Amino acid sequence: MHSCRDISILVSQGLDKKLSWRERFTVRMHLMMCTRCRNFQKQTQFIRKAARHYTDGLQSRLDKKS
Amino acid sequence: MTGTLLTEKNLSAQRPVLFRYALLQLHDRELADDVVQETLLAALQSASDFEGRAGLRTWLIGILKHKIADHWRRSAREASVPEFNQIDEDDGETEQDEFFMSNGQWNGGPKAWADPEVALKQQEFWAIYEACQNNLPPKMAKVFMLRELVGLEADEVCQEVGLSEANYWVIMHRARLGLRECLEIRWFNNTKQEKHHA
Missing domain, CATH: 1.10.1740.10 (RNA polymerase sigma factor, region 2, helix turn helix motif)
Known part of the structure; x- marks a missing residue:
């Protein structure tokens, strides 16, 4: 059995590389029955999006300053 | 060639x-x-x-x-973003794991967030986001920023910071856990759920 720690490691890795078929399968199986890991996946995707927005925001703030 | x-x-x-x-x-x-x-x-x-x-x-x-x-x-003046250039070997790889219990189950763990998309449009959110990002240990913050803000690939980040691949996975995992928890505590748990945002 995979623990939530194991699954969250895979979820995080999945944002930085393509997981193997087996790894993806393991993650999806677990996510079907685990709300917190599902939340973790959604939230890490959100954080990625927020980071991009943050960089854009930084650029436009600096634009206004100059 | x-x-x-x-x-x-x-x-x-x-x-x-x-x-x-x-x-x-x-x-x-x-x-x-x-x-x-x-x-x-x-x-x-x-x-x-x-x-x-x-x-x-x-x-x-x-x-x-x-x-x-x-x-x-x-320009003789000091770098205003010092963490980025020289990083001492802090590393966030403590053995102690506050995010999980010893059996690998969440310790607390991710709650559902109401309407994260709305946060992106709120000024106050970005102050919290920035604070949470800066709260990460310096090396972790650098790795995270190179990947998510600059947009380097994982192997490029490893070269840049001098990390093994295994270390990279550990650091990014912890960075995401830390940032997530910080945002949850300081933003998503705090905001009153206004059911009627115009």
């Missing part, structure tokens, strides 16, 4: 990443633009030094770092 040619086109394709890298350190758009341009020109001039195996982007970032260091040397 290697596959990557140092054409103007190949070089300018790297401009956005280099620009974001420079911007995060210099906090000045015009300056960042200049430094990137200097970098690309220097690259063209020393094209013969380029050994394809390092990867074009890694090589360019090497040059860019020199250009940024030159800039700081010229």
Whole structure:
């Protein structure tokens, strides 16, 4: 059995590389029955999006300053 | 000969990443633009030094770092974003794991967030986001920023920071856990759920 720690490691890795078929399968199986890991996946995707927005925001703030 | 040619086109394709890298350190758009341009020109001039195996982007970032260091040397003032340049070996790899219990189950763990998309449009959210990002241990923050803000690939981040791949996975995992928890405590748990946002 995979623990939530194991699954969250895979979820995080999945944002930085393509997981193997087996790894993806393991993650999806677990996510079907685990709300917190599902939340973790959604939230890490959100954080990625927020980071991009943050960089854009930084650029436009600096634009206004100059 | 290697596959990557140092054409103007190949070089300018790297401009956005280099620009974001420079911007995060210099906090000045015009300056960042200049430094990137200097970098690309220097690259063209020393094209013969380029050994394809390092990867074009890694090589360019090497040059860019020199250009940024030159800039700081010229302007006597201190770097306003110091963490990015010199990082001592803090590392966030403590054995103690506050995010999980010993059996690997969540300790607390991710609650549902109401309407995260709305947060992106709120000024106050960004102050919290920034604080949470800066709260990460310096090395972790650097790794996270190179990946998510600058947009380097994982292997490029490893080269840049001098990390093993295994370390990279550990650090990014912890960075995401830490940032997530911070946002949850300081933003998503705090905001009153206004059921009627206009």
